[in-house]
Amino acid sequence: MSQRALASALGVSQGFIGDIESGRSAPSRNFLQALSEHFRVNPAWILEGREPQIFEDGPGFSSDVGRIAPPQKGKPLAGHLTIDGQDFSLITRHKAHVSAGKGLAAVDGLEKDGLAFSNSWLLKAGLVADLSALVRVRGDSMSPAIPDGATVLVDLRGITAEQPGVYICILDDDVFVKRVHQLRDDKTVVGHVLVSDNPQYPPVVVSGRDNYRLRIVGKVVLAMHTV
Template sequence: MELYLGPPRTFAQPESETLGDNDEEFVKVRRYDVKLSAGPGRSGDNSAPLSPVAFRTAWMTAAGLIADKCCVLGVQGDSMLPTLSDGDLVLVDERKTTLRDRSVYAFVDVTGDARIKRLERLDDQLLIRSDNPDHAIEIRKPAEANLIRLIGKVVWSGHSWR
C-alpha cells in the first residue's frame, strides 16, 4: 500500500484516442522479416511476412506513397549511424528504383546480401556509402554494379528506443 501525505488527489480521465472508426483512415503496409544490413552484408533469405504496419492514409497520400508499392523492413548494424540505428524500421518505396545520388536505398548486393546504404554513381562505378565514418566507402565496378538490385528508396524510418 502506498503512503501519501499530500492534499486529496484527483485523477483526470484521459481522452480516448481511437485509431479510426473506419478502415479508410489507415492503410496497411506489408512488413517482412528482413534485416537490411547496415554493415558488411547479410542474407535476405529470411523474408517471411510479418504483421503489416499501419500508416495514416492522409500522410501516405501527401507523401505520394502507395501502400501496396511499399514495404517495411528492419535495419541491423551500425554503419548507417546516426541516420539509422540497429533495430530501426524503414519504409521502402519499391517504385523508386532509379538511383538518385546519395539517397538511402534498400538493395540486394552482388553477394545476395540485403543491405541499406547511400548509393552514388561515379562515372560507370557505384559508390556504396555508410553514414558512420568508421565504415569505408565500397566501390562496385561496372560489371558488379549492374548486378545490384534496388529494392527501393527509403522514405521513412522509425527509431527503436531500447
C-alpha cells in the first residue's frame, strides 16, 4: 500500500507516515490503535518485533498452545472456550476440602478457580461440566488411590451409591471421600458402609434410623495428584 493510501485510510498526513518510516518520528498511541483497528497489525510487532505480525480475524488471541477464542454459541454442546477449534469447558475448583480421614467442615471458602477439560474427553467420560466440581482431599485414609493433597473430579449427578465406587458424602456435618457400598434387604436400601483404602481406618456402617445422617454428594471419577 502506498504512503498516500495508508495516510488516507488512517486519517493522517503522508508526511507523518514518511517520518515514521524513516525513523524521524515514533508512532503515537492513536496511530498504533488506528493501524491495529484498520489492518489488524500487532502494535507489539511494530514497537518490539514480537509476533504475531498480524492478528487473526475474529475475537481471541494466539498462545503457545494455539489460538484461544470464545466458544461458538450456536454450536451444539459448545464449551467455554476453544483452542485451535477444539471445545473446552471449565469445571469449577472449590476451596472446600473433603476429608480422607476424620472429616472436615463442608465448606471453608468460596469458589476458587477452574480447570479446562476438552469436551470430547468429558463426553467419553459421561460428564457434564456444569454438573461437576473439583475439590481437594485432605488425609490419607484413601491412600494410595487418592493420596493426601489430591484433587478429585466429582460428578454431582452421582447422588446415590447404587454401584460401588468412591463418593463424596456428608455424615452429620463432616464431608468424606470413601468407597460406599449399599446394604440391601431384598430391593430396599437399609444402610451404607463407608470403606477406606487405608486399612488403618475401620469401615463405618450407617443403617437403620441413622440413615438420615448420611447424604451422597457425588461420585469421584478422577483423582489428580503430583508424583
